[in-house]
Amino acid sequence: MSAPSDEPERSSPSLLLERLHIREFRNLGRVDVEPAPRINVIAGNNGQGKTSLLEAIYFAATSRSFRTHRLAELVRHGAPIASARARFVERRDALQPLAREQTAAVEHKRCVVRIDGNRPPSLASFATRSPVVAFHAEELALSTGPASARRTLLDRLALFMDPQSADHRARYAQALRARHELLHRGGGAQAQASAELDAFEALCALHGAALTRAREAAVQALAPELTHAFARIAAPDLTLAARYAPGGGGDAEQAREALREQRRRDAHRPSAGYGPHRDDLLLELDGHPARVVASQGQHRALTLALKAAETAAIASVRGVEPILLLDDVSSELDPDRTAALFMFLGMARGQVFLTTTRRDLIVTPGVPSSERRDFHVEGGAVG
Ligand SMILES: Nc1ncnc2c1ncn2[C@@H]1O[C@H](COP(=O)(O)OP(=O)(O)OP(=O)(O)O)[C@@H](O)[C@H]1O
Numbered sequence: 547m548s549a550p551s552d553e554p555e556r557s558s559p560s561l562l563l564e565r566l567h568i569r570e571f572r573n574l575g576r577v578d579v580e581p582a583p584r585i586n587v588i589a590g591n592n593g594q595g596k597t598s599l600l601e602a603i604y605f606a607a608t609s610r611s612f613r614t615h616r617l618a619e620l621v622r623h624g625a626p627i628a629s630a631r632a633r634f635v636e637r638r639d640a641l642q643p644l645a646r647e648q649t650a651a652v653e654h655k656r657c658v659v660r661i662d663g664n665r666p667p668s669l670a671s672f673a674t675r676s677p678v679v680a681f682h683a684e685e686l687a688l689s690t691g692p693a694s695a696r697r698t699l700l701d702r703l704a705l706f707m708d709p710q711s712a713d714h715r716a717r718y719a720q721a722l723r724a725r726h727e728l729l730h731r732g733g734g735a736q737a738q739a740s741a742e743l744d745a746f747e748a749l750c751a752l753h754g755a756a757l758t759r760a761r762e763a764a765v766q767a768l769a770p771e772l773t774h775a776f777a778r779i780a781a782p783d784l785t786l787a788a789r790y791a792p793g794g795g796g797d798a799e800q801a802r803e804a805l806r807e808q809r810r811r812d813a814h815r816p817s818a819g820y821g822p823h824r825d826d827l828l829l830e831l832d833g834h835p836a837r838v839v840a841s842q843g844q845h846r847a848l849t850l851a852l853k854a855a856e857t858a859a860i861a862s863v864r865g866v867e868p869i870l871l872l873d874d875v876s877s878e879l880d881p882d883r884t885a886a887l888f889m890f891l892g893m894a895r896g897q898v899f900l901t902t903t904r905r906d907l908i909v910t911p912g913v914p915s916s917e918r919r920d921f922h923v924e925g926g927a928v929g
Pocket residue numbers: 571572573590591592593594595596597598599619620621622623874903923
């Protein structure tokens with residue numbers, strides 16, 4: 547299994563994780579590593595801490611986990627604080643490299659972040675400073691699974707294009723919940739005119755329309771990259787197109803009208819019939835819905851293409867090649883899947899971290915030994 551590198555060099559500067567210090571993070575007590583600039587293979591048996599190491603990198607870069615929303619889970623059992631400190635360096639041609647130290651910690655269920663010892667203006671600005679893209683087992687169903695996973699992908703990209711979009715998303719969800727509770731109180735009796743409902747619908751409309759516009763822009767950035775990536779990973783004679791299927795609209799006034807009109811129906815539904823919580827990213831193969839016509843192998847290629855497109859779109863928006871974190875995506879590979887995965891890896895121009903239980907499978911010809919490092923994880927210790 548090998549990673550080809552026949553893609554012409556893109557011009558984006560690279561982002562490197564030079565040093566990582568992990569303390570009391572899941573089963574990792576104390577870990578200090580100096581990764582290689584290109585490929586980092588994290589090998590070990592099941593349950594030893596490989597994913598936790600990737601998760602710690604993701605946490606230091608974004609203040610989030612890719613496997614849980616409950617950050618308290620990251621703290622090692624019995625420890626008061628979990629932390630990950632990373633030194634990131636951006637290298638740009640002919641310019642001095644830009645170095646910074648990002649720290650994220652979970653302390654009494656609270657997340658505390660610092661860049662070079664200072665509080666960043668917002669969590670969104672922290673999360674977009676050193677871009678990382680993670681690809682993990684739950685995302686293997688990205689093309690066939692529920693729309694929520696595709697919305698999450700769009701939201702990650704939208705954050706780089708419009709840092710306010712995360713705030714709009716949170717406020718939209720809050721207002722939508724409040725409207726829902728109001729409508730369902732008393733068996734739908736509240737579906738009548740009410741100043742409180744008006745107020746929540748105004749908020750839903752304002753933040754929902756802004757979120758719709760942000761996702762629309764994200765799809766525009768993603769779609770051409772996706773078509774390109776799929777042509778490389780799968781068959782060039784098959785065209786993949788992505789289209790935004792909005793559940794609402796980008797005009798706040800129209801959104802308010804739509805919500806008002808749907809009050810009675812929404813009072814008897816599990817969720818509102820209008821709004822960006824119903825968004826999807828439609829994927830079409832030669833004009834037909836991929837969900838219906840794609841073979842298993844094509845779905846697999848589609849998922850890889852979605853991740854490659856996310857990486858390329860972030861690189862172009864943020865102006866720096868993201869670090870790629872691949873969690874155990876090679877564990878159940880057949881030869882076709884292997885070829886697709888390594889085509890994907892060959893497209894990655896940035897620093898890569900990948901976990902595996904089978905180190906022997908990860909062969910990287912063309913990558914000098916100075917640019918690859920192998921780590922072995924056992925019982926929470928990394929060597
Ligand atoms: N908060 C925590 N404190 C201590 N140990 C934890 C905590 N959370 C998870 N663990 C344990 O950490 C261990 C390592 O988990 P991790 O998912 O990193 O393993 P892995 O090497 O990626 O395994 P696999 O190959 O099976 O995916 C597991 O045994 C898990 O039960």
